[in-house]
Amino acid sequence: MALIILYLLYYVYTKDTTYSKNIRSVASVVEDLNRELYYLKKQLSEAETKFQSNSQRMNDDEIYQEIERSVYDMVQPLSIAMKQLQSNIEVIEGQIEHRIAQLESGVKQFSIPTSIHANDDEKIISLFKQGVSIETIAKELHLSKPEVEFVLKINKIK
Secondary structure (H helix, E strand, O other): OHHHHHHHHHHHHHHHHHHHHHHHHHHHHHHHHHHHHHHHHHHHHHHHHHHHHHHHHOOHHHHHHHHHHHHHHHHHHHHHHHHHHHHHHHHHHHHHHHHHHHHHHHHHHHHOOOOOOHHHHHHHHHHHHOOOOHHHHHHHOOOOHHHHHHHHHHOOOO
16 A cells, blocks of 8 residues: 555656646746737837827828929929920921921922013913913913913913
8 A cells, every 4th residue: 555655656746747847838938928028019119109209200291292392303304304305396396397498499499490480471371361372372482382381270270
């Protein structure tokens, strides 16, 4: 019987030491968790105070103005470049209009025969209105028949 009691005491003692070890390990884990929780709470409170101090620094209007300034700073170079492009386009348009005018004057010089003058135009028109034929007008004024027809077409008579 004494042996059973001794065995029971030994069994209880070993179980007690095992439970004690387990309780100490759990206690150390709980202590570590409490320490981490304390640091996290401390960091959270510091972040809240920083957030409150930052939110007190800038209200909504100031934030809006800061955004406007940032956008303006980004858009300003684009605006300047667009104005420069517009002025370049206007210069090019002027050059194109000048070239077109030159080409038109050149085409007019090529299309109007050099032998026809303003006086000849008036003579051709007056003779044609008097009923003189195109062939006769061409012979009298020493012009070709197509030149006489051209003058009449330009003046929208024939």
